[in-house]
Each structure stands twice: as structure tokens, then as C-alpha cells.
Amino acid sequence: DSGVTQTPKHLITATGQRVTLRCSPRSGDLSVYWYQQSLDQGLQFLIQYYNGEERAKGNILERFSAQQFPDLHSELNLSSLELGDSALYFCASSVSGVSAGELFFGEGSRLTVL
């Protein structure tokens, strides 16, 4: 158990819909990261937040947005969903946003768009 909690674990929805994925980082971790992993694909970095502020942005679509709240949990919002958005979405956390250190990953949210 990494200490990172993601909900929901599974989600099935239709094209055009909007969903919200939630992530609770490890206690004390200030940074949250979101990754997308499509079928048979590598992990694609989407976005990073540190203590409520956006720190880095990767290959995140404009239809996607995220935020980190004062209690440090984070949400990833996916809108106007397309079939190609079906993927595993992982959240990770780390203590700091800048120092060398490891990321702790949650078990992911599996999104299926029909």
C-alpha cells in the first residue's frame, strides 16, 4: 500500500460526458502528479501540482483540467470524453516538488468510454 488513494477504481461512461477522478496523496506529501496510461501504452505525464499550485504540465489535453485543494487532495476533470480517453489514470505523490525523491503511485482509476 503506497498510501495514495484514488477513487473511483473503475468508471464507465459515454462519449461526450464529463467525469472527475479524485486523488488523496500520502500524508505529508505536497506534490501530486497525474499520469495517463492507455492500453499497451507507456505512462504519459499529464500535470503536476505542488501545494495547490500548478508546477508542470505535460501532454494534457485542453478538455482535461486538474486542481489541488487546500487539503492537498487533487481532482482530474475529463470533459467531452472520447473513446480514446479510455485509459488507466494514475495519481502519484511526493514529499517535495523539487528534490530528488521517489514518487508513490496509487492503484489507478480505470476509465472506459463507450
Place this chain on the structure above:
Amino acid sequence: DAKTTQPPSMDCAEGRAANLPCNHSTISGNEYVYWYRQIHSQGPQYIIHGLKNNETNEMASLIITEDRKSSTLILPHATLRDTAVYYCIVRPRGNTGNQFYFGTGTSLTVIP
């Protein structure tokens, strides 16, 4: 973006050492080498990291060449539970954020 090259797949006999190579020929002086693994659709798991010295922990050893252009992750006694995709990542330290860019990794199959 990923700056490493790994073989797409490898096999290893159970109980033998698994040696997973990684090429990072463009690594710069302030970049660490990290290894993670992902067991079938689970969240990736940190294994080990290093800058220039060899490192060892309870899971594995990391051997970095003197010129730092390549490294090898060693699982000393592979078990069936070590079957996973192993990712080698280089990441700079300093005030550049802590994001990790994963490549396609090496799919290690441990054979009974």
C-alpha cells in the same frame, strides 16, 4: 521526455539474477537515474535511484558506468513476482519540478 533506451523484453529463469540494461547516453551531470516497475496495470513502484555511485537496497542493485552513459538494474534472485515492466528514467535535480517521464520500459518475464 524519455531520454533512455531499454530492450523491449527479456526473460530470466527463476532464482537467477536478472540484469536489465538501460542506455542514457545524453545524461547530464545533474541527472539522476531512477528505476520503477509496474506489475500488470498496478501503480508503478519505485525500486532504486542513483547519481553516479552504485546503489543497493533490499530490492535491487543499480550499477552505473563510470561515464554515466548506461546503467544496469540487477535483481539478484528473480522470482515469479518480479515479472513486470521495468522503467529506467533520468530526471534532473534542482528547481525543475519532480515530474518523471516514463518510456516504454523492459517487459521482464521470470520463467519457472
